[in-house]
Amino acid sequence: MVQDELVPPEELYYKGDGDFAWVGNEFLGFFRELGKLQPHEKVLDVGCGVGRMAVPLTGYLNAQGSYDGFDIAKPGIDWCRDKITPRFPNFRFHLVDLYNKFYNPRGTMQPSRFKFPFPDQTFDFIFLTSVFTHMFTRDMENYTQEICRTLKMGGRCLITFFLLNRESARLVQEAKTTIAFQFAMGSCYSNQTEIPEAVVGHDESSVAKLFDKMGLEIQQPIHYGNWCARPKFLSYQDIVVARKTQTIPRTLPLLRLLQLAPPPRKFRPVRNWKKLYKIPA
Numbered sequence: 001m002v003q004d005e006l007v008p009p010e011e012l013y014y015k016g017d018g019d020f021a022w023v024g025n026e027f028l029g030f031f032r033e034l035g036k037l038q039p040h041e042k043v044l045d046v047g048c049g050v051g052r053m054a055v056p057l058t059g060y061l062n063a064q065g066s067y068d069g070f071d072i073a074k075p076g077i078d079w080c081r082d083k084i085t086p087r088f089p090n091f092r093f094h095l096v097d098l099y100n101k102f103y104n105p106r107g108t109m110q111p112s113r114f115k116f117p118f119p120d121q122t123f124d125f126i127f128l129t130s131v132f133t134h135m136f137t138r139d140m141e142n143y144t145q146e147i148c149r150t151l152k153m154g155g156r157c158l159i160t161f162f163l164l165n166r167e168s169a170r171l172v173q174e175a176k177t178t179i180a181f182q183f184a185m186g187s188c189y190s191n192q193t194e195i196p197e198a199v200v201g202h203d204e205s206s207v208a209k210l211f212d213k214m215g216l217e218i219q220q221p222i223h224y225g226n227w228c229a230r231p232k233f234l235s236y237q238d239i240v241v242a243r244k245t246q247t248i249p250r251t252l253p254l255l256r257l258l259q260l261a262p263p264p265r266k267f268r269p270v271r272n273w274k275k276l277y278k279i280p281a
């Protein structure tokens with residue numbers, strides 16, 4: 001089977017991310033069941049890495065459908081262009097030169113200003129698997145605006161997160177989670193200050209507010225993950241599915257739209273989890 005041949009060499013992906021084929025197939029199921037992805041649709045994979053989601057999609061999308069993926073890390077894009085596109089010409093991979101201290105420390109442009117290289121209302125379905133888990137608030141705000149711009153009206157997005165809410169914050173505070181989110185910068189969190197992009201969590205209520213302002217209606221329930229040792233979970237990360245219900249006027253500056261002050265620039269230790277998330281004593 002062609003999917004079996006399309007497994008990249010181990011040095012191109014992190015073994016810690018789980019089995020390449022198993023996770024890809026797990027997510028194809030989520031795209032179909034939660035995201036209602038149809039074989040003829042136009043798909044964008046933001047932060048496509050080394051094609052972990054693209055490979056199973058080659059067996060699902062038909063000739064009418066299409067797949068575009070972009071990433072900031074060259075080796076994965078090169079592998080996908082070399083192995084996937086020649087067999088599946090409706091699968092295209094794009095390299096963008098954006099800065100991320102963990103994935104592309106030599107990147108020259110900031111993700112907070114990046115325009116996705118596609119016209120308005122191009123895609124039926126956009127997904128980000130384990131990408132906002134490596135991006136800060138301001139970058140995520142810009143990407144969410146770009147997702148809304150490039151989605152067709154009624155189109156869906158599926159995005160994975162580490163969401164901080166009362167339950168997960170309590171588990172973090174009790175040191176039960178797989179990730180010790182102990183530093184905060186505005187509404188995002190990391191387990192380290194050296195390369196905080198290595199793992200980033202986001203405050204759930206801030207994400208919900210952002211999606212609402214961007215005309216993306218979150219489809220309830222959010223499918224929480226077991227990264228924080230929850231007893232009930234769907235996958236490892238939290239999964240948010242949303243539908244585009246409005247077009248945001250392009251002329252409105254993002255920060256004014258969100259009425260946000262520029263976030264502080266440094267991660268600092270979190271000392272007040274209980275107060276922040278109203279965790280009972």
Ligand SMILES: C[S@@+](CC[C@H](N)C(=O)[O-])C[C@H]1O[C@@H](n2cnc3c(N)ncnc32)[C@H](O)[C@@H]1O
Pocket residue numbers: 017046047048049050051052053070071072073076098100103111128129130131134135139
């Ligand atoms: C944990 S990997 C996940 C890759 C892929 N989505 C998957 O599930 O296999 C995170 C990916 O996000 C990419 N990334 C980080 N910042 C990005 C940005 N600003 N825009 C696009 N991709 C980004 C990284 O290069 C990396 O490939």
